Amino acid sequence: MVSFESDYIAGAHPAILKRLAETNLEPLSGYGADKYCESAKNKIKAAIGLEMADVEFLVGGTQTNAVIISTMLADYEGVIAATTGHVSTHESGAIEYTGHEVLEVPQENGKIKAEVLSQYLSDFYAIDNYEHMTIPGMVYISHPTEYGTLYSKEELTAIAEICHQYQLPLFLDGARLGYGLMSKDTDVTLADLARLCDVFYIGGTKVGALCGEAVVFTKGNKPKHFLTSVKRRGALLAKGRLLGIQFDTLFTDDLYFEIGRHAIDMAQKMKELFLAHGLKLFIDSPTNQQFVILEKKQLERLREKVVFSFWENLDDSHTVVRFATSWSTTEEDLKALEAALNSSLTA
Amino acid sequence: MVSFESDYIAGAHPAILKRLAETNLEPLSGYGADKYCESAKNKIKAAIGLEMADVEFLVGGTQTNAVIISTMLADYEGVIAATTGHVSTHESGAIEYTGHEVLEVPQENGKIKAEVLSQYLSDFYAIDNYEHMTIPGMVYISHPTEYGTLYSKEELTAIAEICHQYQLPLFLDGARLGYGLMSKDTDVTLADLARLCDVFYIGGTKVGALCGEAVVFTKGNKPKHFLTSVKRRGALLAKGRLLGIQFDTLFTDDLYFEIGRHAIDMAQKMKELFLAHGLKLFIDSPTNQQFVILEKKQLERLREKVVFSFWENLDDSHTVVRFATSWSTTEEDLKALEAALNSSLTA
Amino acid sequence: MVSFESDYIAGAHPAILKRLAETNLEPLSGYGADKYCESAKNKIKAAIGLEMADVEFLVGGTQTNAVIISTMLADYEGVIAATTGHVSTHESGAIEYTGHEVLEVPQENGKIKAEVLSQYLSDFYAIDNYEHMTIPGMVYISHPTEYGTLYSKEELTAIAEICHQYQLPLFLDGARLGYGLMSKDTDVTLADLARLCDVFYIGGTKVGALCGEAVVFTKGNKPKHFLTSVKRRGALLAKGRLLGIQFDTLFTDDLYFEIGRHAIDMAQKMKELFLAHGLKLFIDSPTNQQFVILEKKQLERLREKVVFSFWENLDDSHTVVRFATSWSTTEEDLKALEAALNSSLTA
C-alpha cells in the first residue's frame, strides 16, 4: 500500500547505499576518526560558509537534542521550548532524563514568537526569588517545526536578538532542515542559521540517511571533551564511518538539497490534490509534512488505500492527519493517492 | 596498510549491504515495528532455542550496557563487574551517568571467579550497616572478556548459581559473542546462555554489522515500557529497519556463526605466526583478539607496516599490543602480517 | 518590624526547644534508629488511625517531594501536577534533577479539578504512540495549595477514584497540612487522607518545627530499601533524633493541631482587618496564607511598617501580596498590622 506515513519509511537514498558499498572494505579507525567523517565535516562547513564551525555526528534526533541540551546547559538551567516542541512532548522525557527541565512557552503554528519569548524572560527576571526556579539557559526551536512551518529570517533574527540580550544560546533542531531550506516560502539559508544560531543540526535520518544528524557549533562553543560526553550518553558509534560516509554523500553534488527540493515538489503537488478534492488543511505548511482535516468516514475509507499518520482529534467528527513526502516519494505514489482520494471522498 | 586494529575496521558483511539494498524502497513503519525486526527476533529466538525470550535491538555496546543496567536495577542498586570490565573502565562513566555505581571486584584473566563473587556478597551482607552502601543488584560479565578469554560452562554455572542464591540477575555482555561461541576452546552454547543468564546481548557491531546489538531477556523479565525507557535514553532508532534487516541477515543461514568461525580461524593462524616468530603472548586468548608482547624496538618497526592497537605497558622495555581479526580478515592480510613480522623481527 | 513574610520566620515552637534541651544528653543511635523517632511514628500512626502506615522523616519540603516522587515512579514515568504546584515552579527543577518530568495540568484556585485530570488521562491513552511520551505515573496535589485553598472531601475522593482507575498513586504535599486540617472550612481529616492518598506528608518546617516533614505511606507501599535511597539523595540526617523529637513533641497533646488552630484564628482576624480596610482579596483562602491586592502606592507605604511577601503583579497598578500567620503570630502582631493599615491606607 502506498505510504505517506512519515519521511522515514524508506531506507537510504541510493547514492548513500552505493557509497557504503564502495567503501565497505577500507580499514578505518573507529569513533569518528576516519577520513570520511573528516571529509563530511569539511563539506558541511563549506556548505554553511563557516570555516570555524565545529561539526559532530550523532545518530538520531532525540539523542541529539538530549546531548546538545545537556552538554550546553549549566546544572541549574533549563531549556525554553514551545509547548509543541519535540523536546516538550515526544521524547519520553529525554531532556528530563538528563536532569534538566523543559520550560514551555506558548506557540503559534508551532513557532515561538519573539514577543512571547521576550515577555517570558522579562517576567522571569522580575520575580523576586527566581533563584528558587529553574533558570533559563537556552532557547530551543525547531525549523521546520513539528507542524511543518518555518521561521522567516526576520522572526529568527528577532529571537536571536533576545537570546543575545539574555546571553542564551539559540539551538535550532533541524531534524527536517533539508525540507525547510528548500521550501518555496523561505528566506532562511544555511548561512543565516550559522550566523543566528549558536548550535543547530542538519537532520539526516528524515532527509535520506539510514540514520545520523550533523550538529554544527557555530561560535567556537563546542563543549569541552565532547567525545567523552557523547560516549557516556551511549551515543558514540564504534563504526563512525556509517555517519561520515552518509553525510559525505549527502553533501556531495548538493544531494542534500536535491532531496529537499524533490520532497517539497511532491508535497506541493500533494497539497494541490487535497485542495482539489475539497479537503481543508489544518495548517498551511510550506514543507514536506501536510496536515489535512478529514471527517471520520473519510478517514476510515482513505486508510484502506493509503498509509498516513493520525495527528490529533479536532472535534467529535473531524480528525487531523499527516501526510509526509521524502526523497522516496514518487509521481506514482501521488497518482495512487489521487486515485484513493477519488474513490474515498466522492461517495 | 594492512590493519588488525580492531574488529570494527571494516563496514558490514557484504550480505548485509546486499539485503539493505534489496529492501531499501519498501515502506516500513518506524521504531522497530517492521517485519524485518519481527523476523530477526524470531530467528534469534529459534537460534537460542527459547520461544519465550524477548529480543530487543539497540545501536551500540556502551549504550546497551547502560540501557540494560539502568532499566533493570532498582534505584538503590549497583552492578557488580570485574575491575577490567568494559563498564568499569572504558565507557566514560556511562553507567554512573544513569545514577548507578559499578561495584568492582578483582578479576583473573578478565573473568570474575565464582568464589570471589561469593566472598564479595557474603562480606557485604555481613556488614552491619550495609544499607549505607550501594546494594548489589546485578552481576555483569563479558564473554568473551575484554582480554579475549571465555568462561567455561562450569564457571558460568557457578556464577549463575550464586546470582540465583542472592536473587541477582546475571547480565552477559556479548559484544563479541560470535567469536566466543565459535572458539575451539568453549563448551558454552547460546542455549546455555539462555538458561544461565537473565539477560545477555548478541553483539552485531563487532561481528559484521554496521551497528546494532540484540538484547535477549530470557526470563519474561523485559522491563515494562522498555520502548519508552529506550527512547528517553536517546537510543531508539527511527529507522528501526536498519537493525532488523542486519540481524535478520546475520541469523539467516548461520551467517553470524560463519563470521565467528572465520575470524577464529584467522586468529588461530595469526597466533601461530606470532609464536613461530618467537613472540610471547600476554594472555592465551581463544578468540579473535590476540595480545602480544613486543619490545619497544619491535613495536616501532612493526607499526610501520601493520596497524594494531596499543594495550598497555608491561614494563619499561615491553609493551602489550592487540591484534584483532573479524569477518573481513583475509589470508592476504595474514600474509602481509607474516611479511611484516619477518622483516621487523629478524634484524 | 512586625513580619507576616512567611510561616517560617520564627524558630521552633517553644515546646520543641524545651524537649530538645531535656533529651540533649541522652546517647542515641543515629540515622533514625532512636526511641524518639519510634515514638513519634507511633503517635502519628495513632493520630491518623492507621496502624499499618509507614512513617518516615525527612528534612524539608522540596527534598521530600523529590525523594517521594523519584522513589515511587518507574523510570519512564512522570508526575502529574497543577501548573501552580510547588514541584512545577518553585523547586528549581528538583524533580527533573531526579530524571523525571512534571506533567503540568491546568488548575483552578491552585487545585486540580477531577474532570481536568480525567480528561488529561483519557486523552493521553487515546494517543496512538503514547509510548513516545512520558507516561503518567503519579498525581501530585498540595493541600493546602500554594494559594492557601483546600480540597473538599468530595473533590479529593473524585481525584482518588480517577487515580485508582488508572492505578496511579495519589501523593499529597502537606507542607502546610496543619493549617488545612484546622481550617474552619474543611471536611477533610487525617483519616480521610490516610484512606484516599497513597502517600502524603505532614509538614513540620512550616508548622512549628525547626525543620522536618513526616512522610506517611498508607498502603504498605514504602519503597524497598528506602533508607538507602534517602541516603544517596543526601537526605539522611545523622542525628535523626532532631526529627524524631520534634515530631514526637508535635504529636503529643495535640500540639500540631493547636498550632494549626492558632494560626487559623490569627489568619481569620487578619482577613477581617483587610476587608475592614476595604482591601480586596486575590483569592478567598480558608487557611493561614492570605493574598491581598494592593495598589502600588499602598504597597509602598505598607511595606515601611510591615513585612510581607510579593506574590505577583496583577496589572500595571495592582500587586498581589501574601501575608502568612503561624504558631508565632500574636495578637500584638495583628494590632501592629491594624495600625499600619490605618496609617497606610487612609491617605
Add this chain to the structure above:
Amino acid sequence: MVSFESDYIAGAHPAILKRLAETNLEPLSGYGADKYCESAKNKIKAAIGLEMADVEFLVGGTQTNAVIISTMLADYEGVIAATTGHVSTHESGAIEYTGHEVLEVPQENGKIKAEVLSQYLSDFYAIDNYEHMTIPGMVYISHPTEYGTLYSKEELTAIAEICHQYQLPLFLDGARLGYGLMSKDTDVTLADLARLCDVFYIGGTKVGALCGEAVVFTKGNKPKHFLTSVKRRGALLAKGRLLGIQFDTLFTDDLYFEIGRHAIDMAQKMKELFLAHGLKLFIDSPTNQQFVILEKKQLERLREKVVFSFWENLDDSHTVVRFATSWSTTEEDLKALEAALNSSLTA
C-alpha cells in the same frame, strides 16, 4: 549504658541550644538570608584568615559531598578518592546518583599518598584513548580520614601541588575537622587548608551541632547560582537560621576548637586505658576515633557494658571496633569504660 558509639550520639552543645532559644522568636527571612548566617560566615572567614572566601551552609556530610562534587565537576569528570573514602563506600552511591564516577585509588591508613596520586594521573594521560574513560576532575580527601588519621602539612602540600599541576580542585572533607585541628599530632591549621584546598568543609554534625556543615570556597570558585543548585538537590533549608545560629555559636569564643580539644583529651585518655589493659590498636589514630582490636570473647563481654561500633573482622578470632569521643564525653564516661574494661578483660 555509657556510649562511645559515635561522635553524634548526643544532641547539640548546650551553648547552641541556648542560642537557638534566645533567638527563637526573632522574625528572620528564610533560605539563609538572615543575619545569623551572615555573622557566622564572617566569623568563619576570620577564623580561616581569608576574607575572600565564600562560606555556605549545608545540612549533612553525604549531602555536602554530593553537592560540592556535582556542582564543581564538569559533565565528563569523576572525582579521585581513596578506596576507603567516605564517598567511595559509605554514601550509598550518592556521588553516582549525581551522575559522576568515583575514581578509586589505593590508600595507606586512610590517606592518599602523593606519589600514588601522581602515578595515577600520569598513567591516565599516557593512555591513548583516555577520552573513552572518565576524566579526573577533582581530588577528594578526608581529614581526619575515615580511620582517624591526619595528613601532615607536607603531605597536604604535596597533594595540592599535584592537583595544581593537573588543574584539579582539591576538596577536603572535614566532617570531623575540629578533631583534626585540635589533635596533638598535627601541624595543619585552618589557614593551611584555606591556602592548599580549593574547597573544604568544617563539619558541624559531628562536632557539636544538631546538624550542619560549613563549606568554604577559597579561590573565588563558588559555583554560579549555587543556591539554585542546592535547592534542586533538596538541600536548601527554609529555616536557614538553624544552620546560621549554630555556626555562629560554634565560631564564637572558639567554641568549635574547644569542643575539638576536649574530645581529643578524652580520646587520649581512652587510648591510654586501652593500652593499659593490654589491648592493641588497629591504627594509631591521633584524633577522636580509636580503633581497637578485640578477641571475640572480649568483644562479647565488653558490649554488655559499653556501646561502641563494629568496624571490621580482622581475622577469624579478632575484630576491629571503634570508640569515639566528642564534646559530650565526660570523665565519668571514661571511668565507666575503665570499669568495664577491668571486668571484661581480666577473666
